[in-house]
Amino acid sequence: MAVSLTGLRCLVAIVDAGMNVSAAAQSLHLSQPSVSRQLAQIEQALGVRLFARRGRGLVSLTPAGGEVLAIARRMVDDYGRLRRLAGNQPAEGSEELAIVAPQGYALHVLPPLLRQLCDAHPSLSVRLRTLGEGEPMRPADHPAGDLFMTSTAGDxxxxxxxxxxxxxxxxxxxxxWHPLSGFRGPLPLEELVRWPLVTYEAARREDSSFRRVMSAAGLQPQFACSAQDPQTLKAYARAGLGVGLVAEFALCAADHDDFAVIELDARLPECIAWALLPRSRSPRPIALSLLQLLAPHIEPERIQAVLRGEADLEGLDPPSYVRAAPMLASALA
Known part of the structure; x- marks a missing residue:
């Protein structure tokens, strides 16, 4: 019976989890019986005991287990390096770009930029993984991603x-027809809280910037409906379920025809759109090209220095959405 790379990964994960097989299985997205079976197969293939046991629990590595672990770590690390290298090498005659972004950005920010990128790279194939607004974005969860987008609010x-x-x-x-349709903003929080709200699921969280601002004002919002994406929110606001709260960039020309759009109280903090390239491998040139389209206000040399860890963007005030992307603003206004 051969020793598999999966088995070696299980061995490393068990040790890193403090001899806890359940925690190791969770970190690998495998079942506990599967991890236990992989461990048994390694011991059977090598003819050695890797762990000292107490009952069914693992206590510590045996001397042989320590030697096997050192080799397993090297093999797992080497395989990871091979995969990262392969991730930087597009297939002959084609080029792929994997993007992970909230659905709002995918629908309303990226399309004209990707069109420009595809015009310059006819063989480009884009793979898009969308997240809900406010959904945690961890690059480690998407190892194939070339560029990640996310939002933050306030500090x-x-x-x-x-x-x-x-x-x-x-x-x-x-x-x-809504009573607020004639209101000329900004709309005070005290007035907003009088109406049922249709907004992003993230706004419901106790630790969200929206809830913190409301709590500081002594107000309790009432949520009629929440969702992860702006299209759903607009549909339910259009159905009259409540006052919709959406990102300003998520509105197209038809939305301005259908809705009265009202500026909100300045106590609600501005949000910032961010882009991030994977730190586990060198950024691909095509991802850098998209990043430059997303951030034309930053010199390419400065972005490169940031990615190399030789500089930072401290003190940089990003422009407002309309000023940052005039092409987008004209296309979507």
């Missing part, structure tokens, strides 16, 4: 090496 932290793209605000949308 929320971001991953090191993230590039600020633009600032944006939430706006209120209501049907033309």
């Amino acid at each position: 929320e932290g971001v991953e090191p090496g993230s590039v600020p793209l633009f600032r944006w605000r939430r706006v209120a949308i209501v049907e033309r």
Whole structure:
């Protein structure tokens, strides 16, 4: 019986999890019986015991287990390096770009930029993985990703090496027959809280910037409906379920015809759109090209220095959405 790479990964994960097979299985997205079976297969193939046991639990590595672990770590690490190398080498005659982004950016920010990129690279194939607004974005969960996008509000932290793209605000949308349709903003929180809200699922979280601002004002919002993407929110606001709260960049020309769009209270903080390239491998040139389209306000040399860890973007104030992307603004206005 041969020793598999999966088995070696299981061995490393068990040790890294403090001899906890359940935790190792969770980290590998495998079942506990599968991890236990992989461990048994390694011991059977090598003819040695890797762990000292107490009952059914693992206590510590045996001397032989320590030697096998050192080899397993090297093999797993080497395989990881091979995969990262392969990830930087597109197939002959074609080029792929894997993007992970909230659905709002995928629908309303990226299309004209990707069209420009595809015009310059006719063989380019884009693979897009969309997330809900506010859904945690961890690059480690998407090892094949070439470029990641996310949002923060207020003073929320971001991953090191993230590039600020633009600032944006939430706006209120209501049907033309709604009592608020004639309101000339900004709409005070005290008035907003009088109406049922249709907004992003993330706004419901107790630790969200929206809830923190409301709590500081002594207000309790009422949520009629929430969803992960702006298209659903607009559909339910259009159905009259409540006042919709969406990102300003998520509105197209038809939405301005259908809805009254109202500026919101300045106490709700601006949000910032960020882009991040994977730190586990060298950025691909095509991903750098897209990043430059997303952040034309930053010199390419400065972005390269940030990615190399030789500089930072401290003090850089990203422009507002409309000013950051005039091409997008004209296309979507």
